[in-house]
Amino acid sequence: MNMMALRHDFGESDEALDLNELCIQHPTATYFVRASGDSMIDAGIHCDDVLVVDRSIIARDGDIVVANLDHSFTVKKLELSPQLRLLPMNNQDLDYTPTNITDDSAFEVFGVVTYVVHAVR
Amino acid sequence: MFGVVYCPDFYIQCERLFRPELIERGLLITSSGEIGDDPIIASSKETRDLGLKPGMAGDQLMLRFSQITSDHAVNVCRPNYELYADLSSRLIKSLELLAPKVSAYASNEAVLALEGLNLSKYKLSEHKVSESELVQLNGLEPSSPYHQYAIHLKDTLKQWLGISVFIGIAATKTLAKLACDAAQTHSKHDGVIDLSMASERSLILKRIAVADIAGISKKVANRLSQINIHTALDLSQAPKNQVRRHSSMITERIAIELSGLPCKTPEQSLIEASVFTTGKQIDANSFKQIKRVLGAQVVSAIEQLNSLSNNCKTVTIALTISPLDKRVPAFENSLTSELTKPTDSIAAIRKLAIELLDSVWRDGYQYQSLKLNLTDLSANDGDQIGLFPTITKYAAVASNKETPKSISLETRLSINGANLSRQKRSLLSRSFTTRWGDIARVS
Known part of the structure; x- marks a missing residue:
């Protein structure tokens, strides 16, 4: 059996698996950013990891989001109730504390983090 | 039915998307990234309000700049066409998911042909408009399904891309363009004007001077005013042969389009060329x-x-x-x-x-x-x-x-003299969407 026949028997698709297909549901609404620091280490986000950010998703309580807080970017866990807060996820370092979002804050969710790309070596 | 989608301050919006520190701060884009001999390619609303207008250069610019007090921060950067091109292509691709047929007219402007659009999702709004609200809206009821669709489109683009747009909807491309321009000028419309209904059309057209119609020159507007055509509404209602006698075939075609009747080719391409003056973005050096x-x-x-x-x-x-x-x-x-x-x-x-x-x-x-x-x-x-x-x-x-x-x-061939090939990479904002080394940092 030659290669062409194999392809024919197993369907037309001869495309290799594509990571984009797995990680990016909405290409026109997806941006990449890079993490700094270790405030989200318990969420599996390490320094220098690439985050896949999907803007087409409406953020829900508990989502990890990239937000625009007082004119700078931050990645944190979003808490909608009982109060709007951004939570760091690092149990080892108690210097990281939640940020309450008040009416005075310039705050906007930039997008929801859907995947983390982490190099292990 | 047609829609025109336009991104105001496109370069400025692109720069701010990944640099939140520039939001609500004055921002100028010049080809050198400095204030000097180079003309301003783009100016944010904050800097326009200070009198720094696109096209200004040299002594005039230096003089104006020196008069600005230090409490107004003015940031200057080089144009990053790589970034703008990516966002422009995202804009068009997003529109293609949301509208039946899309033609890009410029990096920041597109025309949608809405024939075949499924409007069942955009039913007439349940909300009954009160008398006082009607006065605020100058008698316009934001109720047609096309209006609802346009609002959905605008909100979706803002959500997906982080880019704000204006949208005009109407029976012809010329009218839709006019509606889009009017949406920019009249802030109370929330960036969307729908002229699909005749009553709304005349209300808006009455407020637009002939000289302000894209594709009509000052000279032609003067000639039209001699035969008592002052507003877009006058032009749409004037006898067409009279319009033609006093101006040109193109003006006549624009008049026909203003009355809600689409013109057929070959004049169509001419009208488009004159109405959408920015043209497609072309590397003017190649x-x-x-x-x-x-x-x-x-x-x-x-x-x-x-x-x-x-x-x-x-x-x-x-x-x-x-x-x-x-x-x-x-x-x-x-x-x-x-x-x-x-x-x-x-x-x-x-x-x-x-x-x-x-x-x-x-x-x-x-x-x-x-x-x-x-x-x-x-x-x-x-x-x-x-x-x-x-x-x-x-x-x-x-x-x-x-x-x-x-x-x-x-x-x-070029927008604001913008030109890709002469760019050096220094002093540029980073290519946040097209180079791995340049993506934004979040902490």
């Missing part, structure tokens, strides 16, 4: 690209020639250098040449046009526009030597009373 533009112009001109059953004898090409190209004074380099015999042959006319372009072309300049002129038109009445008699065309000539003296097409 000869190959400009040759392609010329090719398109020839096709369009031949269409018109055929519709008039005319031949032409003389071809003129004019290439204008951008006034923003500081190395030379703005000038137009034009060349005229005659065909060996009057013809409507696309091959012959294209060949001559490209020869002319070849001769006027000089490398390294920033070109602003390309003009193609076909003159010495004569009836295509079979005097040419050919194998086949052109009987059908001859019949058409008999019914064609008016023959224009020439056919003229012009295409803008």
Whole structure:
């Protein structure tokens, strides 16, 4: 059996698996950013990891989001109730504390983090 | 039904998307990234309010800049076309998911053909508009399903891309463009104006002066005012032959489109060329690209020639250098040449046009526009030597009373003199969406 026949028997698709297909549901609404620091280490986000950010998703309580807080970017866990807060996820370092979002804050969710790309070596 | 989607301050919006520190701060984009000899390519609302307008350069700019007190922060950066191009392509791709048919007119402007759009999702709003709200809206009820669709479109683009747009909806492209312009000027419409209903159309058209209509020059507007046509509404209701007598075929076509009747080709392409003046973004330095533009112009001109059953004898090409190209004074380099015999042959006319372009072309300049002129038109009445008699065309000539003296097409080649190839990479904002090393940091 030659290669062409194999392809024919197993369907037309001869495309290799594509990571984009797995990680990016909405290409026109997806941006990449890079993490700094270790405030989200318990969420599996390490320094220098690439985050896949999907803007087409409406953020829900508990989502990890990239937000625009007082004119700078931050990645944190979003808490909608009982109060709007951004939570760091690092149990080892108690210097990281939640940020309450008040009416005075310039705050906007930039997008929801859907995947983390982490190099292990 | 058509929609026009326009991104205001597109370059500024792109820069701010990944640099939140620039939000609500004054921002200028100049080709050197400094205040000086280079003209301002884009200016944010904050800096425009300080009198720093796009196009300003040199002493005028320095003087104005020196008068600004230090409590107004003004950031300056180089244009990052790589970033703008990616967001522009995301904009068009998003629109393609949201509208039946999309044509990009510029990096920040697109026309949607809405035929075949499923409107069942966008039912008339349940909310009954109160009297006081109606007054606020100048009598416009934000209720048609097209209006709901446009609002959905606007919100979706903001959500997906982080880019704000204005949208105009109407029965013709010219009207939709007008609605989109009006949505920008009249902030109370929340960025969307829908003229799909006749009552709303006249309300908006009444508020627009003829001179403010894209595609109508000041000169034409003056002539129209002599016959008591002052507003877009007047123009849409005026007898069309009167409009034509006092201005031009294009103005007449614009008038027809304003009354809600779409014009058919070949004039359509002409109207689009004049109404959507920014044109597609073309690398104005590339000869190959400009040759392609010329090719398109020839096709369009031949269409018109055929519709008039005319031949032409003389071809003129004019290439204008951008006034923003500081190395030379703005000038137009034009060349005229005659065909060996009057013809409507696309091959012959294209060949001559490209020869002319070849001769006027000089490398390294920033070109602003390309003009193609076909003159010495004569009836295509079979005097040419050919194998086949052109009987059908001859019949058409008999019914064609008016023959224009020439056919003229012009295409803008660059926006604000923006030009990709002269960019150095220093002083640029980072290419947040196209280079891994440049993506934004979040902590």
